[in-house]
Amino acid sequence: MEESVFLEIRRKMQSGLLIIREPKAENLPVDISVTPASLEIKSCQDCKMISLPADVRIVPSSSRGLHYIAGDGLYVRLQVQADSNTSKGEQLFCFPLS
Numbered sequence: 001m002e003e004s005v006f007l008e009i010r011r012k013m014q015s016g017l018l019i020i021r022e023p024k025a026e027n028l029p030v031d032i033s034v035t036p037a038s039l040e041i042k043s044c045q046d047c048k049m050i051s052l053p054a055d056v057r058i059v060p061s062s063s064r065g066l067h068y069i070a071g072d073g074l075y076v077r078l079q080v081q082a083d084s085n086t087s088k089g090e091q092l093f094c095f096p097l098s
Contacts, residue, residue, distance in 0.1 A: 009080055016078035034063050055083035
């Protein structure tokens with residue numbers, strides 16, 4: 001899977017945005033599994049797991065607003081719970097996959 005994945009976590013807003021860049025035709029379909037502590041992205045050729053930091057959890061059943069933007073990729077909004085005592089301000093996580 002050569003697509004890149006971008007995951008932005010905003011602690012103060014308790015929200016997240018997952019972007020999976022435009023998948024190549026040979027990698028379709030793509031299956032996204034969300035658990036409180038991780039994201040799993042599967043294609044017919046590969047499987048990637050993203051583990052979240054220990055103080056960040058995805059709220060169950062909060063994946064919403066799945067959008068596909070041609071030439072860009074898939075966008076998924078998530079609600080997160082982040083321990084605000086361990087970090088001040090906003091936090092940004094970016095996970096490139098190759």
